Amino acid sequence: MNADAMAPTSDAIVIGAGIVGASTAYQLAKTGRRVTLVDKAAGPGYGSSSASSGVIRFEYTLPTSVIVAWEASHMWADLRSYLGAGEDEGLARFHRNGKIMVDCPAFPRSVLRAHFDDIGIDYEEWDADELERRIAGIDAGRFHPPKPIDSEAFWDEPDGRVGAVYTPQAGFIDDPRLACENFANAARRAGARACYRAAVTQIARLGRSGWRVGLDTGQCLQAPVVVNAAGPWSPEVNAMAGVGAEFAIATRPLRQEVHAVAAPPGFNPAGSIGPCVADQDLGYYLRPEPSGSLLVGGTEPECDALEWVDGPVDLVNLNRTAELFDKQVTRAGRRLPGLAIPPRPAGVVGVYDVATDWTPIYDKTDAPGFFVAIGTSGNQFKNGPIIGEFMAAIIAAVESGHDHDAAPVQYTGRVTGRTVDLGFYSRLRSPAPNSGTVSG
Numbered sequence: 001m002n003a004d005a006m007a008p009t010s011d012a013i014v015i016g017a018g019i020v021g022a023s024t025a026y027q028l029a030k031t032g033r034r035v036t037l038v039d040k041a042a043g044p045g046y047g048s049s050s051a052s053s054g055v056i057r058f059e060y061t062l063p064t065s066v067i068v069a070w071e072a073s074h075m076w077a078d079l080r081s082y083l084g085a086g087e088d089e090g091l092a093r094f095h096r097n098g099k100i101m102v103d104c105p106a107f108p109r110s111v112l113r114a115h116f117d118d119i120g121i122d123y124e125e126w127d128a129d130e131l132e133r134r135i136a137g138i139d140a141g142r143f144h145p146p147k148p149i150d151s152e153a154f155w156d157e158p159d160g161r162v163g164a165v166y167t168p169q170a171g172f173i174d175d176p177r178l179a180c181e182n183f184a185n186a187a188r189r190a191g192a193r194a195c196y197r198a199a200v201t202q203i204a205r206l207g208r209s210g211w212r213v214g215l216d217t218g219q220c221l222q223a224p225v226v227v228n229a230a231g232p233w234s235p236e237v238n239a240m241a242g243v244g245a246e247f248a249i250a251t252r253p254l255r256q257e258v259h260a261v262a263a264p265p266g267f268n269p270a271g272s273i274g275p276c277v278a279d280q281d282l283g284y285y286l287r288p289e290p291s292g293s294l295l296v297g298g299t300e301p302e303c304d305a306l307e308w309v310d311g312p313v314d315l316v317n318l319n320r321t322a323e324l325f326d327k328q329v330t331r332a333g334r335r336l337p338g339l340a341i342p343p344r345p346a347g348v349v350g351v352y353d354v355a356t357d358w359t360p361i362y363d364k365t366d367a368p369g370f371f372v373a374i375g376t377s378g379n380q381f382k383n384g385p386i387i388g389e390f391m392a393a394i395i396a397a398v399e400s401g402h403d404h405d406a407a408p409v410q411y412t413g414r415v416t417g418r419t420v421d422l423g424f425y426s427r428l429r430s431p432a433p434n435s436g437t438v439s440g
């Protein structure tokens with residue numbers, strides 16, 4: 001049979017059932033499209049989303065990123081009705097335990113204040129005394145810039161004191177993998193079908209009929225629209241489709257570890273959970289677990305080498321390493337001297353899908369019908385719900401003939417009423433002038 005004459009199996013194929021793909025499938029299915037959500041794993045959320053710390057915060061360098069994170073946080077806060085989930089479905093939970101951003105040059109208080117005042121985000125400014133009063137056992141010394149932990153300078157006395165900006169409505173999603181399942185279930189209720197344990201191995205353009213997507217199961221899917229939501233594997237998927245030549249922003253996988261340690265005495269106030277902490281003064285972040293332990297990750301301090309992945313993502317070493325464990329946990333221990341450092345690393349290994357400017361690409365491509373939701377740069381789990389809305393808006397406009405490159409689609413936030421110019425996420429943009437790290 002002539003390939004062009006073959007009937008499409010769906011209106012849209014979404015490759016990847018992480019938070020980005022599951023959310024995109026949900027929003028596309030809600031608009032009446034027949035959607036197929038494909039993932040090579042056994043179910044939704046087993047890629048980088050499952051390793052996510054799930055922190056929801058509002059400190060970004062650029063105002064658009066702050067508005068988007070704030071809007072998305074309200075979707076998480078009302079997840080059951082947002083997804084139309086029944087009372088019997090267990091949902092991932094948004095814990096609003098608050099977050100502190102320790103003073104650091106990359107995020108001056110003047111910038112945070114300007115964003116938060118403008119958008120209406122609650123915050124408190126703490127000086128060093130208040131920081132020590134509010135977080136039991138914390139050392140408010142200033143250590144910036146972060147130093148290698150095996151250097152003598154790391155143990156130098158602090159050269160001043162730091163305070164912090166506290167955002168009480170920040171927090172974390174306690175089960176990022178379950179959140180993906182919740183979005184995939186919502187997509188199914190809206191009519192999408194899911195295809196798990198099915199790796200995409202071939203993508204071919206079929207003239208005007210769209211795309212044929214070959215799976216390792218031997219099955220072939222066909223649709224006019226394909227969305228690459230393959231997270232850190234997204235460069236491999238773009239390469240299969242032969243797209244990306246025009247991109248001004250590249251993406252590259254970066255290996256990461258997050259370590260689990262017991263919280264020091266007093267960190268979690270009686271009956272509640274202590275705040276998440278971002279500490280670029282020392283180069284780590286932490287977020288509490290509902291169980292009372294802490295997850296400790298890194299903020300890519302300049303003094304540490306990064307583990308870029310230049311081979312296949314499937315070959316990344318998924319074992320925790322003593323070296324990274326020592327780095328991250330020792331940094332956290334400098335701030336929280338009561339932190340007991342366990343003898344063996346515990347935690348998870350994950351991979352970021354890092355864009356040149358640590359800002360994602362949510363966009364069309366030069367290949368008709370091929371869209372990308374990639375480059376989430378270690379900081380987009382929090383935006384999972386709204387990313388689906390962005391992609392559905394871009395796809396609807398482009399498929400009805402709109403030139404999104406020349407006149408980017410505009411999205412209006414339901415909480416702030418602010419307009420988000422989706423050209424912010426263009427593949428053709430000049431690199432965004434942000435912190436150049438996971439903080440965005």
Ligand SMILES: Cc1cc2nc3c(=O)[nH]c(=O)nc-3n(C[C@H](O)[C@H](O)[C@H](O)COP(=O)(O)OP(=O)(O)OC[C@H]3O[C@@H](n4cnc5c(N)ncnc54)[C@H](O)[C@@H]3O)c2cc1C
Nearest residue numbers: 016018020040047048049052053055200231350376381382
């Ligand atoms: C350690 C770590 C900590 C993080 N912490 C935070 C945080 O605190 N806050 C925050 O906002 N963000 C955080 N992030 C970032 C956030 O988790 C990611 O931005 C987000 O989860 C990316 O989702 P995704 O759907 O794009 O990718 P993924 O979840 O990786 O989904 C991609 C999916 O594509 C599938 N796939 C790939 N190739 C193929 C193929 N050929 N065929 C079929 N399926 C395929 C994979 O199996 C996978 O399920 C963190 C990330 C990591 C790794």
